[in-house]
Amino acid sequence: MKWTQAFIPTLRQVPKDAEAASHQLALRTGLIRQLASGVYSYLPLGHRVLLKIIGIVREEMNRAGAAEILMPALHPAELWKKSGRYEALGEDKISFKNRAGHEFVLGPTHEEVVTELVGGSIQSHRDLPLLVYQIQNKFRDEARPRFGIIRTKEFIMKDAYSFDTDDAGLDRQYQNMSETYHRIFSRCGLTFQVVHADPGLMGGKMSQEFMVVCPYGEDRVAHSDTGYLASLDIAGRSQPPSSTPPAGAAPTEIFETPNLRTIEEISSRFKVPPGSMIKTILYMADGNPIAACVTGDSEINEAKLARLVGAGKLLQAEPHQIREATGAPVGFAGPVGLSVPVYADWDVLALTDAVTGANQADRHLKHVCAGRDFQPFKTGDIRFVKDGDVTPDGKGTIRLLTTMEIGHIFKLGTRYSESVGAAFLDDSGVRRPAIMGCYGIGVNRIMAAVMEEHHDEKGMKWPAALAPFDLELLSLNPAEPEVEQAAGKIYGELLGEGIDVLYDDRDERAGVKFKDAELLGIPFVLVVGGRSLKEGKVELKNRLTGTTEILEFPGIIGLLQERLKAASRAAS
RNA sequence: CGGGAUGUAGCACAGCCAGGUAGUGCGCUCGGUUCGGGACCGAGAGGUCGCAGGUUCGAAUCCUGCCAUCCCGACCA
Numbered sequence: 001m002k003w004t005q006a007f008i009p010t011l012r013q014v015p016k017d018a019e020a021a022s023h024q025l026a027l028r029t030g031l032i033r034q035l036a037s038g039v040y041s042y043l044p045l046g047h048r049v050l051l052k053i054i055g056i057v058r059e060e061m062n063r064a065g066a067a068e069i070l071m072p073a074l075h076p077a078e079l080w081k082k083s084g085r086y087e088a089l090g091e092d093k094i095s096f097k098n099r100a101g102h103e104f105v106l107g108p109t110h111e112e113v114v115t116e117l118v119g120g121s122i123q124s125h126r127d128l129p130l131l132v133y134q135i136q137n138k139f140r141d142e143a144r145p146r147f148g149i150i151r152t153k154e155f156i157m158k159d160a161y162s163f164d165t166d167d168a169g170l171d172r173q174y175q176n177m178s179e180t181y182h183r184i185f186s187r188c189g190l191t192f193q194v195v196h197a198d199p200g201l202m203g204g205k206m207s208q209e210f211m212v213v214c215p216y217g218e219d220r221v222a223h224s225d226t227g228y229l230a231s232l233d234i235a236g237r238s239q240p241p242s243s244t245p246p247a248g249a250a251p252t253e254i255f256e257t258p259n260l261r262t263i264e265e266i267s268s269r270f271k272v273p274p275g276s277m278i279k280t281i282l283y284m285a286d287g288n289p290i291a292a293c294v295t296g297d298s299e300i301n302e303a304k305l306a307r308l309v310g311a312g313k314l315l316q317a318e319p320h321q322i323r324e325a326t327g328a329p330v331g332f333a334g335p336v337g338l339s340v341p342v343y344a345d346w347d348v349l350a351l352t353d354a355v356t357g358a359n360q361a362d363r364h365l366k367h368v369c370a371g372r373d374f375q376p377f378k379t380g381d382i383r384f385v386k387d388g389d390v391t392p393d394g395k396g397t398i399r400l401l402t403t404m405e406i407g408h409i410f411k412l413g414t415r416y417s418e419s420v421g422a423a424f425l426d427d428s429g430v431r432r433p434a435i436m437g438c439y440g441i442g443v444n445r446i447m448a449a450v451m452e453e454h455h456d457e458k459g460m461k462w463p464a465a466l467a468p469f470d471l472e473l474l475s476l477n478p479a480e481p482e483v484e485q486a487a488g489k490i491y492g493e494l495l496g497e498g499i500d501v502l503y504d505d506r507d508e509r510a511g512v513k514f515k516d517a518e519l520l521g522i523p524f525v526l527v528v529g530g531r532s533l534k535e536g537k538v539e540l541k542n543r544l545t546g547t548t549e550i551l552e553f554p555g556i557i558g559l560l561q562e563r564l565k566a567a568s569r570a571a572s
Numbered sequence: 573c574g575g576g577a578u579g580u581a582g583c584a585c586a587g588c589c590a591g592g593u594a595g596u597g598c599g600c601u602c603g604g605u606u607c608g609g610g611a612c613c614g615a616g617a618g619g620u621c622g623c624a625g626g627u628u629c630g631a632a633u634c635c636u637g638c639c640a641u642c643c644c645g646a647c648c649a
């Protein structure tokens with residue numbers, strides 16, 4: 001394709017709204033343009049990259065035995081009510097009513113639709129197992145789109161769903177998808193990690209996330225050099241020893257803290273380190289009030305807390321519920337004398353001289369000692385892990401890494417096959433719900449992740465497998481007829497050989513073309529210029545290695561093909 | 573949804589505090605000179621200063637409200 005026909009609006013300066021490297025580069029190289037917050041157009045170069053990614057995904061999914069389908073983006077709201085997820089969709093739902101007054105949801109994911117589809121089409125255990133997938137735009141009204149195409153309201157997802165007769169079948173499909181995902185992300189040139197995620201509270205099913213370490217990700221994982229790796233909702237730590245109060249420790253004492261509610265306010269006003277304060281947060285666990293305590297320098301992890309409590313639904317208490325439970329307004333809760341069950345983090349047990357709320361307006365307690373002044377109902381690990389925590393096996397030191405989730409696989413079980421309906425008759429004639437799994441990949445996120453990983457100060461360095469073109473042909477000074485002719489001839493021959501080439505035929509100065517070529521980051525740039533042309537030579541620049549090779553006529557095309565093949569072999 | 577910031581030409585910004593004909597750099601158009609690493613000279617085009625209301629003889633500038641976008645956090649089936 002010729003540059004002058006390609007619609008590649010490169011930018012010299014970085015648009016001020018872009019912060020992440022992938023966002024800046026995607027804008028500067030003319031891959032994307034924003035229409036609204038979290039809503040983007042993909043221009044020819046961006047679209048080509050997406051097609052390359054989709055090509056790899058499709059190839060690997062097909063190889064894995066998955067059958068491609070295409071489901072609608074328009075879902076009757078009724079279907080979501082049937083599965084019970086209509087409410088759970090909440091604010092993220094994008095929906096509208098048609099002229100007949102029927103509500104439709106723009107599909108944020110497709111468990112309901114695929115279960116409806118498959119449920120209506122299978123009858124016997126002989127129809128299973130089944131594995132289907134699609135590549136399609138999803139819609140979620142994200143409260144906060146971020147970092148260009150890393151988190152958008154409309155995004156491209158590959159979603160796959162498996163249906164089996166038993167758990168062993170599900171295990172096989174899950175393993176198959178896990179291996180397929182490894183192949184897909186590797187072929188895309190990504191360095192990734194697989195992290196066990198919160199299995200959720202329904203049935204203890206398994207879930208794993210495929211993560212890329214990246215400063216502009218929106219997840220974090222706990223990692224140690226002893227090989228520990230876990231998402232924060234399940235990341236544990238070793239249990240610290242609890243302390244016993246020193247003999248003759250001071251008794252608790254109430255002190256006045258007018259209008260001082262937060263850890264920071266008390267800490268700075270009374271010079272108490274946050275680590276020796278007890279933060280007490282009230283929750284409603286399946287409708288019953290409970291209190292959770294961590295040290296003032298920690299944050300409660302609600303997933304961990306929910307597991308300790310054994311609660312299905314955990315919500316932060318409303319102000320009136322806090323007042324009922326503690327007898328005080330928000331900001332003065334503490335574990336001492338509290339009538340609701342107290343769930344305390346291990347760290348709290350180590351405090352022998354703590355400050356915490358007195359359960360009275362404008363008052364706190366000091367010299368509080370866990371075990372002496374209050375007895376937790378249960379203790380455990382309920383806070384987010386922090387840098388420096390010790391891994392559960394006691395051997396490693398935890399470091400937090402910022403990561404981007406590019407894929408996830410999940411053993412669903414029968415949640416949707418029961419609620420929406422997908423059942424089969426087993427070999428003894430008993431009607432049973434299919435065992436499901438679901439497997440997602442964020443296609444535009446792969447693009448962003450690759451851009452985060454493969455660039456330098458000059459611009460992109462696309463892995464051969466995803467580059468928008470195999471080769472850029474760059475003619476210096478097209479005003480010289482010999483150069484123009486030679487470049488045109490080479491362009492024609494490359495096209496004839498089926499090489500995907502971008503021909504920079506613009507009437508621009510050499511510097512502009514070189515800079516743009518480096519910015520675009522197509523792996524190979526073939527430079528045709530008057531100087532070397534006189535000696536019957538052209539130059540082949542390798543953007544990835546930064547090296548230049550001189551090629552001589554004739555035989556250029558053949559050599560190029562060798563280089564391109566070698567590059568794509570190296571990538572796969 | 574809480575906190576912070578920013579909206580002036582395609583992009584990046586100045587002007588606002590101290591109200592008085594809307595500017596700079598890059599890009600763009602035309603002419604000329606250049607031409608292997610983001611050229612130079614000359615002449616141009618391009619803006620309801622985010623929107624609405626108010627104050628004032630007069631508002632990009634002061635006041636009020638709204639909207640949009642970005643960042644931190646909450647959320648993320």
